[in-house]
Amino acid sequence: MKKIPFHxxxxxxxxxxxxxxxxxxxKGMGLRGLAKQVCHRNRSVGADGxxxxxxxxxxxxxxxxxxxxxxxxxxxxxxxxxxxxxxxxKKIAPKKMTFxxxxxxxxxxxxxxxxxxxxxxxxxxxxxxxxxLAGHTRTGYFINTGVPHLVYLSENLSGEDVxxxxxxxxxxxxxxxxxxxxxxxxxxxxxxxHIRTYERGVEGETLACGxxxxxxxxxxxxxRKASSPVIVTTRGGDKLIVSFVQDGEEFTDLHLEGRAEVVxxxxxxI
Numbered sequence: 001m002k003k004i005p006f007h008x009x010x011x012x013x014x015x016x017x018x019x020x021x022x023x024x025x026x027k028g029m030g031l032r033g034l035a036k037q038v039c040h041r042n043r044s045v046g047a048d049g050x051x052x053x054x055x056x057x058x059x060x061x062x063x064x065x066x067x068x069x070x071x072x073x074x075x076x077x078x079x080x081x082x083x084x085x086x087x088x089x090k091k092i093a094p095k096k097m098t099f100x101x102x103x104x105x106x107x108x109x110x111x112x113x114x115x116x117x118x119x120x121x122x123x124x125x126x127x128x129x130x131x132x133l134a135g136h137t138r139t140g141y142f143i144n145t146g147v148p149h150l151v152y153l154s155e156n157l158s159g160e161d162v163x164x165x166x167x168x169x170x171x172x173x174x175x176x177x178x179x180x181x182x183x184x185x186x187x188x189x190x191x192x193x194h195i196r197t198y199e200r201g202v203e204g205e206t207l208a209c210g211x212x213x214x215x216x217x218x219x220x221x222x223x224r225k226a227s228s229p230v231i232v233t234t235r236g237g238d239k240l241i242v243s244f245v246q247d248g249e250e251f252t253d254l255h256l257e258g259r260a261e262v263v264x265x266x267x268x269x270i
Contacts (some may be wrong), residue, residue: 016050050068053092
């Protein structure tokens with residue numbers, strides 16, 4: 001049995017288990033299986049994902065990020081903020097840092113519990129996507145903010161069946177083979193949004209999704225209903241700040257900012 005030190009950190013309720021593996025303490029362990037094991041909320045610590053920190057030749061460190069189902073996506077906005085907070089706590093990196101992800105190099109700055117990250121960019125914008133669902137067709141908007149996101153606009157956010165519609169949309173043939181995360185967004189003003197998100201890899205609604213918040217803000221801006229910076233209120237009630245530079249339907253200089261709070265630290269027995 002191995003003893004593995006860990007921290008649990010959440011960003012707006014999006015929670016992660018973080019392990020410093022720069023010295024190879026996880027050597028020989030299947031990380032996908034480990035993620036499924038430790039993220040189980042009844043049989044272990046429980047979390048939306050596992051973040052493993054390893055050395056990098058390109059940045060202050062590299063992460064391996066896994067969803068609770070063991071899948072390894074290219075990016076996670078709130079996860080990246082929690083990784084940066086962890087890196088400062090463990091003296092892995094300075095308060096202004098870079099780290100390597102499958103989506104590219106992420107720049108981050110930590111100021112106490114507030115973390116601001118610069119994302120790698122947005123691509124693949126598709127407006128007015130018709131998504132056939134049971135008994136009707138719903139119009140959505142698609143963009144990749146490091147991972148794919150579908151955005152549905154909503155006038156009754158609390159009444160949305162996020163699980164049913166999210167699951168049906170996430171696996172829809174329109175978005176094969178990668179599938180998509182699904183966001184339900186209520187626009188409250190030119191700089192205010194509310195959001196609920198169905199996350200692939202978790203296969204359910206989470207309290208927050210950073211790349212989803214960015215996707216929602218960019219779609220609202222593309223529709224000329226929002227402008228930078230945008231304050232996005234997540235299901236957990238916390239707020240994320242999304243800022244960007246817009247040129248028509250092109251977006252650059254994407255930043256995501258919010259709190260990353262330590263829940264606990266301890267030892268995993270694997």
